[in-house]
Amino acid sequence: MSHAIPEQPEQPDLSLPAMLADLEELVVCESFSSDLDAVAHSADVVAAQGTRHLGVPPERIVVDGITHLRWSFGTPRVLLLGHHDTVWPMGSLATHPWSVTDGIARGPGIFDMKAGLVQMFHALATLPSLEGVCVLVTGDEEVGSDASRALIEEVAGQCAATFVLEASADGGALKTARKGTSAYELVVHGKAAHSGLEPEKGINAAVEAAHLTLALDTLAEEINIGAPHDWRTTVVPTVVGAGTTTNTVPAEARVSVDVRVPTLSAQERVDVAMRALKTTVPGARLDVRGGPNRPPLEATSSAGLFERAQRIAERQGLGHLSSAAVGGASDGNFTAGIGCPTLDGLGAVGGGAHADNEHLVVAEMVPRARLLAALVEEVAR
Template sequence: MDSIRQFMEDHLQEIIEDIKFLVECDSPSLNKKLMDECGERIQELLYRYFGKRAEVLEEEKFGNHLKFEYGERDETILILSHFDTVWEPGDLEFKIEGDRAYGPGILDMKGGLVQAIWAIIAIKELKIPFSKKIVFLFTSDEEVSSPTSRYVIEEIAKDCDYALVTEPPVVRTGALKTERKGSARYYIDITGKAAHAGNNHHEGVSAIQEAAKAIDFLESLTDYEVGTTVNVGFVKGGGKLNVVADHAEIGIDVRAGTSEEQERIDEIIHGLTPFTEGTSLDVRGGVSRPPMERNQDTKDLFQTAKEAAKEEGIKLKEASVGGGSDGNLTASMGVPTLDGLGTIGDGIHARNEHIIISSIPERAAFFSNLLIGIGTNDGEA
């Protein structure tokens, strides 16, 4: 067993305790108080292992973001981890059953966050030569599409040479994510004309009927062969049953594999005109994350990751997925990006969210090897 893997095995219980320390601090995206309390726990870990705290990037409505630096070289590796979760306080609790550790955000992505910290600790404690600077960014609003952190990420990423994202890998295969669809969200307000449904039905113009026509058209834009999905996931409208509805609202989620396709769908939705005479449409929203497209830089970085994984006996795979992450932002800026470097587990956004404890030493050692491989070989195969 190599020294890094042995280091992780020797410190596994401490790693689990650190994960527990963060998971037991609930951190729903929209609760600034709890988010900042969780951020303070991250600060405690950083100070414990590195003797210094992260720079606090203050936010008014969301939790503060944290920026931590390790190393002094010119070229820079950006590590992205978010510590907000989809869970409200008390929804889930930390527990261990056999080889599984459960808890809110343990897989998505506090486990991966801690695992990445320990990957750096191993390099530090084992005094392994390392020729890059690491900028570790902990963000507080990824689960709500990064409304404030995206600008922080983009500002920092423009000076970085690589980006590594500690989201979970693909379930069951452990594959890294080298390609992600872009995402967009829209809301359409529909206005009609109210009338008495019994006495003057002919004088009304139903906003609900217009919504139905719009929904049918929007859903027809889905093209599985191209990789585009358009999903109307929210509908409301009307009120009393004896009144022709004069208002309706629909919400749409769009996923697309390329920037060109994302822009095409965006133009169609923003260019919608009423299907029913006497109604009007007001479209809000737009692109939230561009696609993370696989290019030659991605391929080269993944090859470095394959070599790093081979040292731990991992036959590393890659995958294209529909969900988005902050890796979409860095990749769209031309920064070579790998995603899915977090903990192995299952149940993202589900009540059975968990990580596999026995996989942590292997994956943490792999992350260390990847940092070292980038640091010594400039990311080339």
């Protein structure tokens, strides 16, 4: 659904007090991803705030009980992408209250990524026209975006650029590359037997899981041949479990594996290698589950947009913009993965995402909003 283009005869200037008021409104509305009622209430608050700034209410899209919001103005050309869910459990405000002290704002989800939403709404409100702009705010990014991926890719497929309002990297750097992610579970099937009376009649799934865990190191080394030391594929066993009782040969074992890849070709090579793993313990059987989740956001996808952002920053007196390649993924991985040029990390400047020291540098809110507004206006035209 496309909205009529709202008339904006007099564009407001950016006001830091107004931005902080909106930020407080979002932060004190807790939105833990796993609490769908809280996410629905958060969507109401975000929708109301966006309506005040953009002039029209959003389209509400509910998938699997999760509420996403979309504003579209004319034929989409530029996608602004964010999320309103957070990793913070309900009640976190009691231990991490909203505060602004010595230029630092704090509160659950403030850095990742409620400040990005506020900066986005205020930036768009300064534009003379929203023609060609699409805003998508999802409600499940922190839990994998299963309910929003198709929507994200559908919209991005129509656009010439995606700007992701996730928080910046260290020092305010824009995120010009993100590793892709894959998740696997190695399920080993063995055979139970009494570990004291006749262990030889069993097939020890735990021993086989140990062999496979060690084999993952070799797999990663082979994938990384020739790769830069600071931008390598990682294949990391995370959760390992086996057995039922202390006197029984384990009949089953499970190994969860987290994979981060810098390129699509590396992701494909890991997938082939994972499915080619062989068992060592005689009689053991291996079931490989899972696979690629998010494709990588490769530097080639963001290069042109970053150069444009750099020129704008210089014109606005913001100085040199820095860039960063990061191991964490975002919904920008999806937009880049389908071929839409994508620039990430345009949101808050601060740090401590998902941690007790999550915070925002207040003085950076207005400059970042100005940068975003100029980027959107240039590309949308």
